[in-house]
Amino acid sequence: KCVVRIRKRGKLDPNSPYLDKKYDHLFVHTLMSDDEDEIDDQGNKTKRFVSRPPTYRADIVNEIFTTIDNIPDPNGVSNRYVARVRGTPKDYPPPDSRKFEHRARRWMIRPEWLNDPKNKAFDVPAQIVDSGRLWGDKKDPKEILAKAKVVEEVKKEIKIAKLEVMMQSGLMSKGMKKNGKAKGKEKEKQKEKEKEKEKATEDVGKGSSKRVVANPEDNDDQWQSFY
Numbered sequence: 001k002c003v004v005r006i007r008k009r010g011k012l013d014p015n016s017p018y019l020d021k022k023y024d025h026l027f028v029h030t031l032m033s034d035d036e037d038e039i040d041d042q043g044n045k046t047k048r049f050v051s052r053p054p055t056y057r058a059d060i061v062n063e064i065f066t067t068i069d070n071i072p073d074p075n076g077v078s079n080r081y082v083a084r085v086r087g088t089p090k091d092y093p094p095p096d097s098r099k100f101e102h103r104a105r106r107w108m109i110r111p112e113w114l115n116d117p118k119n120k121a122f123d124v125p126a127q128i129v130d131s132g133r134l135w136g137d138k139k140d141p142k143e144i145l146a147k148a149k150v151v152e153e154v155k156k157e158i159k160i161a162k163l164e165v166m167m168q169s170g171l172m173s174k175g176m177k178k179n180g181k182a183k184g185k186e187k188e189k190q191k192e193k194e195k196e197k198e199k200a201t202e203d204v205g206k207g208s209s210k211r212v213v214a215n216p217e218d219n220d221d222q223w224q225s226f227y
Contacts (some may be wrong), residue, residue: 001084003007008071018064022134028049029100030095031063033057038085050087056094056104056113056122095120100129100142107131
């Protein structure tokens with residue numbers, strides 16, 4: 001669909017405003033509407049597709065596509081071509097893409113859709129980026145994202161540098177110190193228990209009547225004599 005529309009766009013009147021470069025970002029496959037099989041009243045497929053535009057799409061986008069779709073394909077009709085009819089809008093968000101070029105620009109989004117609280121979660125750089133200089137913005141979104149990436153990398157480098165300084169100087173955070181002290185006390189307590197066990201064993205070896213305990217802290221009153 002996208003490839004065909006690009007071809008048809010090239011056949012627009014040379015004075016058409018839709019040939020302006022500011023509309024170039026619209027012609028990527030991720031921004032094309034969903035196609036579904038058309039089903040007749042008997043529940044059978046009609047061998048046509050129903051093209052359902054997303055509800056987030058601005059009126060200008062629908063106007064551009066409608067104008068272009070009405071132009072005959074300069075390559076003619078392919079044997080594999082499936083006719084499409086316009087269907088009712090479908091509610092789904094702009095594509096979430098790792099590739100910058102595949103994301104929607106702000107001018108493509110219907111303001112009413114974007115202002116709806118339930119859609120605020122989709123107003124993120126991975127899905128919607130600013131329109132850019134050609135639309136009156138001071139900067140292109142790619143510049144803004146590149147700058148944000150640099151800032152993030154600098155912050156990361158500073159954090160790593162601070163950690164290295166702390167390690168070299170032997171500094172520890174309060175949490176680390178507290179944790180270290182707790183471990184030290186636990187070791188001391190364990191050593192004391194081991195000493196008490198050793199002492200109990202020595203006394204038994206001397207043949208004296210001693211209280212036999214598996215654990216020095218055991219309060220069992222059982223006694224046993226050794227002779």
